[in-house]
Amino acid sequence: MEHFKKLTTKEKALQLNLDDKIYGTIAEIGGGQEVADHFFKAGAASGTIAKTMSAYDMTFSDAIYGKCDRYVCEEKLMKMLNREYSLLSQRLTHRAKRSHFFAFSNTVEVLNYKKTNEGHGWIGLRFQKHSNSEPNDCIIHVMLRDTDALWQQQVLGIVGVNLIHACFSYSEPEDIISSLADNLHSGRLEIDFFRIEGPDFHHVDNRLMSLKLVKNGLTHATMFDPKGNVLQPSAALYKKHIFVLRGRFKPVTHVNVDMMLTGMRAYRHEEDVEISKILPICELTLNDLTMEGQIDENDFLDRVDLLCSLGQNVMISNYQEHYKLAAYLSQFTRRKKIGIVVGYFNLVRIFDEKYYENLNGGILESFSRLFGSNVKLYVYPTLEPGSDKLLTSQSFTPPPHLQKLFSYFQDNKQIADLKGAKAEYMHIISDNVLEMITQGEPGWEKFVPNKVSDAIKKNHLFNLPYELQVDEEDL
Template sequence: MAISLKGDKKISSVPATKTKALRINLNTDIYGTFAEIGAGQETVRNFFRAGGASGTIAKAMSAYDKDFSDAIYGVEADKRYVTEPRLQRMLRHEVDLIEDRLSRSKHPDKLFFSYANTVATIDFSKKFKGHGWVGIRFQLDPLEDFNEIVLHLRFRETDARLQQETLGILGVNLIYGAFYLNDNPKELLKSFYDNLDKDQLEIDMINFSGPRFMYVDNRLMSLQLVKNEMTNAVMFGPDGNNLLPAQVLYKKNILALRGSFRPVTKVNMDMFQKSKDLFFAENKVDPDNSQVIFEITLSNLRAEGEINERDFLDRAELLCSLGQNVMITNFQEYFKLVEYFSEFTKARMGLAMGVYNLIQIFDEKYYRHLSGGILEAFGKLFYRDLKVYMYPYKDAETQEYITSDNLKVHPRMKELYKFFKNNGKLNDIKDFNPEILHIFSREVLRMISEGEDGWQDMLPEGISETIVQNRLFGFSRRRVRR
């Protein structure tokens, strides 16, 4: 349930920015500070304009000068200012000041908060649109520890003044949502775009923490960002916490493996290991500056209709247990995925895929929406420094291994395929394990759901135990047939 805050006066339910700010201001318990760096004091300005701000705003500040900022919050190890660690320092520093300067005995019912942002708006040349970190650290009970919501945004507008206004509205939405929508994180997430449009900003990372969000799985919140079209790609690490793609992929060699991973099988891991070996052996690849990603598309998650969140978390749980970074994207076509990676790196990239995925790349129906058709897609795909690593398939009838040498594509695509292959863009994974080519995720999933035995041997070490222990993919001991 959402908290019922003492002193809250009844206000119009219309979620206008001024209405939200006024509702916060008229609540006698909510009290905190605003620290905004890089785009003006746009959030707190909305609270001043709404009226009644004296009971809400303990302090509003903006340490624009770097020396002053360092004197207040300390110096970051990387000397940067628009970063998550900087935002965390700001949030904690300001909360500590409130608790140090205000007596709890004098204000027993106050719910303290600190709101902060550190932002870089568009530059003069308009080549860099700008981005920033925004967060709130807040209480929902005076006797409870603080909760936190931290997010990263990328501006889409091309005017600094408009970006500042957008940031101010987002800040109000965040503060309002923290206090009044905290019982429903999914709706809280959607509310960030109240009075805003998707073409104004992109939210590509968010993390919830604290006692009121102990039940929140941040991976699921990442999925909501893509599902709600707030961003096209999100990423989370083995620990389940969300990662900022731009930060993880910056100037890296990237190898991506796309699949359903429902569940992850020995074939998936053999493809991963063998493609990684080939990729790391490339002269233009630095293994110490590389990032391997297991990617799942939104369309794959929707393959059976609506997205099943439990099914998504089951896949994520297994990949995380294998120590992998996982990316969820809205890029059905491979060239869009490569274009996305190219925003962060110019270094060599790699795609590992099976035969069926490669055949799809040469299917014209996927490019009918492009004015240049498949040629435009291939231009975007292979203009970059890209290698494709193909894992073979064993034909059940002929017992023949399908590789790049005997792969059949549509007659119209033959010359394009030859060009693609002869220019060294395509590499066969040759040292594969022929004993596991009969394994398919869909067959493993069927065996699990129908209670058949034998699927355990088709999965990497430790994965079957995780499925059994956590009852993943509908596993039930009572259905197992021997």
């Protein structure tokens, strides 16, 4: 990591102003009008600022940058960056050989007078690392957590300066991410989307950057689609009927696929589920990715690649407990039903009170957060270790003082067994399959889908011995 003294916001702005190579435009629309102000107040802004643009009225903004379905969205931000950077290139050709051009833009919604909305914004920088080079883009989405509009605006100004300074000061995206919240107290904002791309960052896998957002505590969850594109969670989840399969997926086995397919069949038949709005998600937690306190990034990408090869959306979260995940998802679903498929032993854990000792309301508080979010648990049958007996919600016996509570959830169809699960897959244990792969034992392929087997062999996933890989011509 490159080491720089941790500077104040004013010092960062002044440092940029005194660099005679860095030169560009700052354009801000909506509630965020603070970034340019920092550069002017720092002094020597004429060395860095070619133009500032401030548009608050939607009509003016649309006239300048073009209309979008929503005012605060990534599409609007990209229109702003495209226009402002193209104007720099057209009008400042005489500076091209000695300047590193940039266009900074944001489109933001802060709290309204009645505080009936949620503050958030899209922020981006298009910038050159070298004169006469193709530019790079760094795009982030922030959720503003302060309870006052003025405080939210202050956060936007600081984050904007941090972004510009980091992109010009650092060459590694991890360092850029680490500096985005400089000079801000914890909890004032959440950064749930980060994407960097361009000639100087062609080596970057933005899925790893999403993981680092969660790992560094900048957000609780991030997402990407089956093609590996990073998604902004609130936009992807908004008013969707969400169906979640939680797991380690190391590797993805026939059991994982059957859990998703069997669960989806049941979920689609719920009376209050609109099929066209179903969004299936495979979710990994930081805990599931951590080994001896460390996250193996290659292992993470291996698992994600397998899920994406099966056409799945992927979420990374730090929500180990089901009730925390449910509460997070319910922010966006607007009371639409959330389905979560669990194994028998997950159900046992959910009813174990020791996991809720940190809650004032104990297990009752956890259940209010879990089932109060219009959640239904679908229990996938599990073979009892050492026998052929199937373990289901009907065979689960909670502690006596929780029996009536458990029956209440069953009677109200908030906990239900999945029907039609394939018995021939239930003996598959992912840890055993993983050991077979790493040890080079024959026969592991029959426990995983064909696409997964092919991907493991082709890409040498999970430390598969080289002699067991297949030639690409064989795939």
